Amino acid sequence: MDKGTHLARTTDLGRISVSAEAIAQVVGHVAAESYGIVGMAGRRFPRLPGRDRLTDGIEVKARDGGIEIDLHVIVEYGLNLAEVAATVRTRVAYEVERQTGLSIAAVEVRIEDVRRSP
Numbered sequence: 001m002d003k004g005t006h007l008a009r010t011t012d013l014g015r016i017s018v019s020a021e022a023i024a025q026v027v028g029h030v031a032a033e034s035y036g037i038v039g040m041a042g043r044r045f046p047r048l049p050g051r052d053r054l055t056d057g058i059e060v061k062a063r064d065g066g067i068e069i070d071l072h073v074i075v076e077y078g079l080n081l082a083e084v085a086a087t088v089r090t091r092v093a094y095e096v097e098r099q100t101g102l103s104i105a106a107v108e109v110r111i112e113d114v115r116r117s118p
Helices: 020-033 081-100
Strands: 006-011 014-019 037-041 058-063 066-076 104-115
Touching (some): 020 058, 020 081, 037 104
Antiparallel strands (some): 037 066
16 A cells, blocks of 8 residues: 555544554554564665664555554564564554554564564
């Protein structure tokens, strides 16, 4: 999905529209604050959270049941990968739903690399 695309929900008072880029920014902030995440896996080069584009490695798609988020991360060496992924998935789903009011269909956490933290 083009990050210029908007996802919307209708309420009693009207329609609320949130851009995919805004959702990706929320996801990027949550990932940067998450224990065990040492970077984002961008399209070309891995990036540290908070540097360059916060949204590298994040894809936001509309789906029948809500929003699907794909998150490509780099995890700190020595940690339980499944635990880190589960924690990030839960936090991302909670924060995006809380901040946007949009339903989350799925959060896919893809661990692209394992590294020692800088």
